[in-house]
Amino acid sequence: MLKRLATVLLLSGLAMAQGVNVKRPDAPPLAARGSAVVGVRTLQLTDPGRQNRSITVEVWYPASGIQQNTVYQSVIGQTPVRVAGRANRDAAPISGRFPLIVASHGQPGTRFQFAYLNEHLASRGFVVAALDHPGSTYQTLTQPNYISSIVDRPLDILFAIGAVAQQIPSADAGNVGLLGYSYGGYSVINAAGAGLDGAALNEYCRASNNEGPCFAQPFFAQLEAQRGAKVVQPDPRIKAVFVMAPYGQPWVGARSLANLRVPLFVAAGEADDVATYRRDALEYFRQAGSQDKYLLTLAAAQHNPFVECPPEVRGREEDYWRCFEPVWDMERAHDLVKHFATAFFARFLQNNLELANYLNPSLPGFKPRTTVGVRLETR
Numbered sequence: 001m002l003k004r005l006a007t008v009l010l011l012s013g014l015a016m017a018q019g020v021n022v023k024r025p026d027a028p029p030l031a032a033r034g035s036a037v038v039g040v041r042t043l044q045l046t047d048p049g050r051q052n053r054s055i056t057v058e059v060w061y062p063a064s065g066i067q068q069n070t071v072y073q074s075v076i077g078q079t080p081v082r083v084a085g086r087a088n089r090d091a092a093p094i095s096g097r098f099p100l101i102v103a104s105h106g107q108p109g110t111r112f113q114f115a116y117l118n119e120h121l122a123s124r125g126f127v128v129a130a131l132d133h134p135g136s137t138y139q140t141l142t143q144p145n146y147i148s149s150i151v152d153r154p155l156d157i158l159f160a161i162g163a164v165a166q167q168i169p170s171a172d173a174g175n176v177g178l179l180g181y182s183y184g185g186y187s188v189i190n191a192a193g194a195g196l197d198g199a200a201l202n203e204y205c206r207a208s209n210n211e212g213p214c215f216a217q218p219f220f221a222q223l224e225a226q227r228g229a230k231v232v233q234p235d236p237r238i239k240a241v242f243v244m245a246p247y248g249q250p251w252v253g254a255r256s257l258a259n260l261r262v263p264l265f266v267a268a269g270e271a272d273d274v275a276t277y278r279r280d281a282l283e284y285f286r287q288a289g290s291q292d293k294y295l296l297t298l299a300a301a302q303h304n305p306f307v308e309c310p311p312e313v314r315g316r317e318e319d320y321w322r323c324f325e326p327v328w329d330m331e332r333a334h335d336l337v338k339h340f341a342t343a344f345f346a347r348f349l350q351n352n353l354e355l356a357n358y359l360n361p362s363l364p365g366f367k368p369r370t371t372v373g374v375r376l377e378t379r
Contacts, residue, residue: 024335029365030342030358031335034123039063039091040070043129045163047156055156056132058111059168060122062098063091074112074308075138077319081310083112085119093170099239099349100164100171102157103130104184106307107149107247108141113307114181114244120338126345127171128179129164131156136183147219150196150251151226153187161237177240177345181306182275185246189284192241194260195232196224200253212279213250220251229256238262240348242341244306246284247275254287263292265344267337269301271327285379292348292378294359296340298328299373305333328373336374 023032043057058072065088072083101121105113111130118128133153135145157178165173178188190196198220205214216223225231242265249257268281275281277297285295298305302325309323309330325333339358347356357364361376 024331026332026367026370027335028339028358028363028370030339030355033120034125036062036094036123036125037065037067037091038087038119038122039065039089039093040087040119041090041168043164043167045160047159047163049159050155053134053156055134055160056111057129057160057164058115058118059127059129059164060087060118061127061168061170062094062096062122062125063088064094065091072112072115074110076310076313077138077316077322079313079316079319081312083115083308083310085115087119087122093168096170097172098125098127098170099175099177099345100161100173101126101128101177101179101345101349102160102164102188103128104153104157104178104180104187105130105133105136106181107136107146107183108138109181109184110137115308116334117179117306117338117341121341121345124342124346125350126177127164127168129160129168129171131160147216147223149183150186150216150223150248153183154191154227157187157191158235174237175239175349176237177242177349178238179242179341180246181244182247182303185243185275185284186248186251188241188243189246189252189260190227190232191235192238192260192262193232193234194252194256194288195229196220196227196251197229197253197256198224200255201250204250204253212276213248216251229259234259234261240345241265242344243267243284244337245269245272245275245303246280249280249283254283257284257287258289260288260290262290263344263348264288264290265294265296265340267296267298267306267340269298269303269305269328271300272303274303285377294340294344295377296336297375297377298333298336299375300327301333302326305330306337340376
């Protein structure tokens with residue numbers, strides 16, 4: 001009996017590692033994978049307007065065929081990792097047009113940093129394009145890139161909208177959502193129309209004794225000239241923005257955030273010590289001019305509950321800390337973000353009013369005892 005049980009557990013573990021869709025009993029309703037078969041394709045984009053800047057993009061999309069397992073080869077710090085998934089490489093897209101979501105990783109990061117979420121959204125009827133921002137990946141980040149990427153990353157996102165749609169005809173470039181984590185949270189908010197504000201940063205740095213985002217202050221006049229509030233305009237293609245643990249709110253400030261009019265969803269850990277909750281997530285939520293805005297708070301969570309953290313990183317302590325989350329069960333956190341991202345983008349990109357009901361702060365559909373540590377607010 002014990003031998004048989006061990007065999008069952010081993011096979012179950014292998015199935016989970018290969019990305020089989022087994023919904024946890026405590027998962028909220030929209031954490032369940034959608035009905036669409038998911039395809040995946042790697043694109044190489046070249047922006048002729050910026051010295052032929054080359055951007056690698058992974059695109060997940062509704063596809064034809066029978067769903068298969070896959071493994072994404074990626075890296076965290078200096079550690080090569082294998083991220084399990086379910087997507088058919090280079091499968092033919094199904095007919096139809098689907099909202100396009102452009103995803104921006106952290107600093108540093110990769111296009112596979114939250115592959116589980118990109119794959120999930122594709123299964124729900126979206127085309128999701130995740131960028132490798134040049135100069136912002138583990139292999140390419142340098143000290144000067146921390147500054148230049150404040151301008152480069154939003155421009156990557158805006159360029160990718162049209163360029164991806166040219167190669168993936170099922171992507172609707174006129175109906176776009178943006179999805180960002182950490183530095184990517186700032187990046188998508190800036191791309192959506194909230195420009196840099198040097199005066200706001202100066203005010204913050206005086207009050208905070210030059211902490212955190214103030215490292216950019218000596219360079220901010222040049223940055224503001226390129227992506228400042230007087231330059232940046234809302235892009236009519238962009239209809240909704242979803243950010244996870246967003247960084248850099250003092251770069252934008254209240255005056256500029258008031259110009260952000262599209263629906264906004266902010267997901268954050270209350271104990272985040274990188275993109276701190278009160279400085280960044282809470283102020284992005286409070287100050288955005290969006291008529292529809294949401295704040296998901298995970299009690300006691302830090303910066304990493306939203307990212308992939310494969311077991312290989314345990315072999316190198318420095319890389320383990322890049323994705324480890326000390327309190328939260330990360331599979332549970334992933335289920336939560338899948339649920340709310342699905343509801344949010346379904347509401348504002350697919351006009352699905354039924355799924356929009358899951359954006360209610362009363363947390364409909366959650367089973368008893370599963371709302372502990374989960375708080376949703378709206379304004």
